[in-house]
Each structure stands twice: as structure tokens, then as C-alpha cells.
Amino acid sequence: MAGWVLSEVSSSRILGRVICHRDLLPLISLIALICYVVVKSIYRVYFHPLAKYPGPFWAKVTSLYDFYQALSEHRAHNFLALHKKYGPIVRYAPDKLVFNEPQAWQDIYAYKANVRKSDLFTASQSNPESTDTFSELYKEPALKKRKVLSYGFSESSLRSFEAYMLDQINIFCRQLVSPETEKVKDMSLWFNYLSYDIMGELVFGRGFGMLTDPSLRYILDLIDSTVFSYLLGGIIPWLHKSGIITLLMPRIYFMRKKFVAESTKRIVERIKLGPDAVGVSGRKDFFHYLLNGKDENGNPLSHARLGAEGVLLILAGSDTSSASMAGTLFYLMQQVRCQEMLFEELDGTFDNVDEIRLGDKLTSCVYLRACVGEALRMASAGPGVSERTVLKGGTIINNEYFPEGTTVGAGGWATSYNAKYIRDPEKYWPERHIPSEEVTAEEVQIAHSAYWPFGLGARKCVGMKVALNELHLTIARVIYLFEVIPERPEEFQKNFEILDHQSE
Numbered sequence: 001m002a003g004w005v006l007s008e009v010s011s012s013r014i015l016g017r018v019i020c021h022r023d024l025l026p027l028i029s030l031i032a033l034i035c036y037v038v039v040k041s042i043y044r045v046y047f048h049p050l051a052k053y054p055g056p057f058w059a060k061v062t063s064l065y066d067f068y069q070a071l072s073e074h075r076a077h078n079f080l081a082l083h084k085k086y087g088p089i090v091r092y093a094p095d096k097l098v099f100n101e102p103q104a105w106q107d108i109y110a111y112k113a114n115v116r117k118s119d120l121f122t123a124s125q126s127n128p129e130s131t132d133t134f135s136e137l138y139k140e141p142a143l144k145k146r147k148v149l150s151y152g153f154s155e156s157s158l159r160s161f162e163a164y165m166l167d168q169i170n171i172f173c174r175q176l177v178s179p180e181t182e183k184v185k186d187m188s189l190w191f192n193y194l195s196y197d198i199m200g201e202l203v204f205g206r207g208f209g210m211l212t213d214p215s216l217r218y219i220l221d222l223i224d225s226t227v228f229s230y231l232l233g234g235i236i237p238w239l240h241k242s243g244i245i246t247l248l249m250p251r252i253y254f255m256r257k258k259f260v261a262e263s264t265k266r267i268v269e270r271i272k273l274g275p276d277a278v279g280v281s282g283r284k285d286f287f288h289y290l291l292n293g294k295d296e297n298g299n300p301l302s303h304a305r306l307g308a309e310g311v312l313l314i315l316a317g318s319d320t321s322s323a324s325m326a327g328t329l330f331y332l333m334q335q336v337r338c339q340e341m342l343f344e345e346l347d348g349t350f351d352n353v354d355e356i357r358l359g360d361k362l363t364s365c366v367y368l369r370a371c372v373g374e375a376l377r378m379a380s381a382g383p384g385v386s387e388r389t390v391l392k393g394g395t396i397i398n399n400e401y402f403p404e405g406t407t408v409g410a411g412g413w414a415t416s417y418n419a420k421y422i423r424d425p426e427k428y429w430p431e432r433h434i435p436s437e438e439v440t441a442e443e444v445q446i447a448h449s450a451y452w453p454f455g456l457g458a459r460k461c462v463g464m465k466v467a468l469n470e471l472h473l474t475i476a477r478v479i480y481l482f483e484v485i486p487e488r489p490e491e492f493q494k495n496f497e498i499l500d501h502q503s504e
């Protein structure tokens with residue numbers, strides 16, 4: 001009996017303690033969380049395998065530093081500033097390093113590099129049922145996917161694309177001086193209209209109609225938001241995967257959804273037309289090649305896959321080209337001498353504007369290619385860092401060993417503005433690409449080792465030839481037809497800015 005009483009007493013005491021602990025639970029959890037954060041921060045700053053690499057304090061502690069830079073739209077500018085402050089290797093997130101040396105480009109991106117794309121790319125998967133080429137993390141499956149895309153980039157398809165491009169470039173040039181359009185043009189926007197209309201034609205055989213119909217230009221905002229969501233969601237993948245970012249930034253995710261829905265509608269319409277459909281004068285679009293192609297297992301491409309690749313092509317091929325065209329025109333307006341020299345070259349090569357087409361004559365325009373190439377160096381459309389994660393066995397970068405799991409990248413701008421390899425990197429100087437008495441062939445070669453606007457290695461841009469054709473044709477025709485002058489010259493004292501864009 002006495003034993004029973006005792007045990008009742010002790011059990012009620014124990015119960016009492018449990019209730020008391022429950023009251024304290026939030027406090028205890030908070031203290032535990034603070035301890036966890038403090039211990040983890042101390043570990044990351046002082047004991048982490050990357051602790052010896054310099055970088056801002058908060059970047060070592062949390063990825064929120066990088067997230068904030070992206071949110072401020074100046075992530076790529078920041079990489080440049082970080083290298084100026086900390087040197088050739090900078091820790092910009094707890095487990096991430098960025099380099100600004102040409103050797104690092106080779107070590108990180110060359111075909112045999114022991115890396116995969118980082119988890120940042122998972123945020124750009126537009127269709128959960130099918131991963132597109134760009135978002136495929138590992139090299140082997142990505143190469144198989146690229147093979148499917150390559151049908152659309154063959155020499156014969158590039159030839160059929162020229163007619164699409166010229167149609168749109170002609171409309172663009174007419175609109176530039178049409179009395180029905182505004183007198184002074186925001187050329188960044190107009191290049192946007194042009195490049196999306198070109199990509200619409202190339203991919204679906206039907207442009208977006210932005211050049212001629214202002215009511216259709218709303219799609220630009222959708223695309224801006226989609227790309228921005230890829231970046232933000234990729235920097236902190238768990239924010240993206242858990243859906244928290246959708247709650248934090250409902251607008252950009254709503255716009256992204258709308259863009260995917262609109263593109264899917266077009267893709268479905270195009271698929272309905274079937275593999276044999278051709279456009280004006282028997283022209284073939286990208287979907288003609290994709291619908292006639294086979295996937296990596298020898299089967300026709302699934303609709304999910306066609307949808308994912310269609311969305312990818314529009315995104316990968318339009319913003320990039322329009323930013324590069326706008327950059328080239330910016331510098332040609334800033335450096336009137338270069339614009340005049342380019343005009344002289346074109347005027348000496350072509351008898352009229354319709355002669356400006358792909359072929360030997362255009363290829364012979366060395367100065368044109370240098371003007372575009374120099375703009376791609378100074379205002380690359382991929383100015384940030386394309387991240388890679390080191391695979392099992394580690395890898396050597398710039399003669400240093402990095403273990404599995406480290407995320408690394410070479411900065412686009414950070415390298416192409418590196419004064420160690422580029423003379424006067426802040427100066428737009430197309431001549432640096434042409435060997436002459438002033439510039440040795442070796443200097444040209446060194447400069448070219450420091451900038452890779454289309455990337456390099458197994459994952460370099462598959463659309464490079466399409467993009468260069470578009471850039472050369474457009475810039476040549478615009479400069480041949482018009483003298484382009486700035487409305488507000490004071491704005492041209494600064495450099496051309498490419499931002500990680502968040503649409504208004």
C-alpha cells in the first residue's frame with residue numbers, strides 16, 4: 001500500500017515537471033535554434049573546408065547574402081567588386097567559390113571537368129514531368145538531350161532560319177522610322193520585341209507579334225519574371241522546392257506560371273499541325289526538327305519533353321540575344337568613331353541593304369564581328385556565374401584541389417574585365433580583336449582566353465551560331481540604314497548595365 005502511495009506521489013511530480021517543460025518549450029526551442037545557428041556560423045566561418053578563402057563575412061555565414069545580391073538585381077556587378085576587393089578566388093556563399101582567371105574557365109567547364117551543373121539549375125525546370133536540356137545536371141544525359149536539339153541547329157536548319165530572321169529584321173527596321181511608332185525609341189525594348197519575334201518564328205513558325213502589336217508586349221514581363229524566379233529559386237533550392245518562395249514572392253511566380261501556360265498553348269497548337277508542317281515558302285521551324293527527331297531511347301519526343309524544350313528555347317534564345325544587340329548599339333552610340341568605321345566597312349562591302357545576308361560577304365566584315373564580339377565581352381548576357389558542383393574524386397582548379405560537393409564557377413564579367421588579361425578592360429575597343437601593328441596576335445589570343453560569352457565545354461551554348469547570325473544581320477542592317485544617336489548623351493558616360501531583372 002505504502003508502495004502505491006509512493007509511486008503515485010512520484011508520478012504526479014514527474015507529471016508536474018513535464019507540464020512545466022511544455023510551458024518552456026518555445027523558449028527551449030528558440031535557445032536551441034540560436035545555439036544551432038551560432039555553432040553552424042562559427043563552423044562555416046572558421047572550420048569549414050572553404051574557410052581559408054576570402055569573402056564577405058555574411059557570405060560565409062549564409063546563402064541569404066547571395067540571395068540578397070540577386071534580389072537587388074546587381075549580383076553580377078557584385079562579383080566584379082568582390083574580385084577587386086578579395087582577389088582571384090572569392091567565397092560568395094558558404095559552400096561556393098567564384099574565380100576570375102582564364103585557367104579556371106578551362107578547369108571548371110572544359111569537356112572533361114569532373115563537375116555537374118549545381119542545384120541552382122533545378123529551379124529552372126519548367127515541366128515537372130520532363131527535364132529540359134538546360135536544367136539537366138549531369139553531363140551524360142545532357143549530351144543525349146543536346147543531340148536531340150542539334151537536329152534544329154544543323155547547317156540546313158540554320159539556312160532555313162535566315163529567312164525568318166530577315167523577315168523580322170525588315171519589320172524591325174521599318175518600325176524604327178514608322179510615323180506610327182514613338183519618335184525616340186528605347187532600343188533595349190525594341191531589341192526585345194525583335195528577338196522574341198524572331199524566336200517565336202524559329203521555334204513555332206509564328207512570331208509573338210510584338211514588333212507590330214503593342215497589346216502583345218505584356219509577355220516581356222512574364223519572361224522577365226520567369227528568368228528572375230529561376231535565379232532566386234536556384235540560389236536557395238530548398239526555398240524553391242518547399243514552395244516558400246512562391247509565398248514570399250507570389251507575383252513573380254504567378255507571372256512564371258502564366259508564361260509557361262501561354263508557351264504551352266502555342267506548343268500544343270504547333271504540335272497539332274504535325275511534323276510535316278512548314279511555313280511560308282516551305283520554311284521549317286525548330287518544332288519541325290523536334291517532331292521528326294527521336295529521344296535518347298529512339299522514341300518520338302513526348303509532349304512533356306517538347307513543351308519543356310520549347311519553353312527553354314524561347315527563354316534561352318531571346319533575352320540573351322536582345323541584351324547583346326542592345327549592348328552593341330549602346331557602345332556604337334557611345335563611340336561614334338566605331339560606328340563610323342563600321343558603316344564604312346558595310347558600305348564598302350554591300351551595294352544595298354538586301355545584300356546583307358549570311359554568306360561570304362558578311363563573314364568578310366571583320367570589323368562588324370569585332371564590334372559585336374567586344375560588346376559580348378563588355379556586356380555579356382550571362383554576366384554572372386554558371387555554377388558547377390564538384391563530383392566524387394574532387395578536382396583541380398588553378399592548381400588547387402577542391403573536394404566533392406564544392407560549388408565553383410568562373411565569373412563572366414569578373415574575368416572579361418580582368419586587367420591582367422585585357423588591356424584597358426573598361427574601354428570599348430573592337431580593335432583588340434583584330435591583330436595589327438597595335439595589337440599582337442598573342443594579345444588577341446590572351447584576351448579571348450578571358451571571355452566566354454557562350455560558355456565552353458560540354459554545356460556551352462547550343463544556339464551560338466543562331467545568336468551570332470541574328471546579331472550580325474541585325475547590327476549590320478541597322479548601321480547600314482541609320483545613324484544612331486543617343487537622346488540623352490549623359491547616360492552614355494556610364495557603362496551598359498545588365499541587371500538580374502525583376503519586372504515591374
Ligand code: HEM
Nearest residue numbers: 134316317320321324381382386454455459461462463467
Ligand atoms: C547572344 C546570345 C546568347 C548568349 C550570350 C548565350 C549564352 C549561353 C551560355 C553562357 C550558356 C551556357 C550556360 C552554362 O554553362 O550553364 C548557354 C546555354 C544554352 N543556350 Fe545560349 N546564349 C545565347 C543565345 C542562344 C540561342 C539563340 C539559343 C537557342 C536558339 C540558345 C540556347 C541555349 C541552350 C539550349 C543552352 C543550354 C545548353 C546546355 O545546358 O547544355 N542560346 N547559352
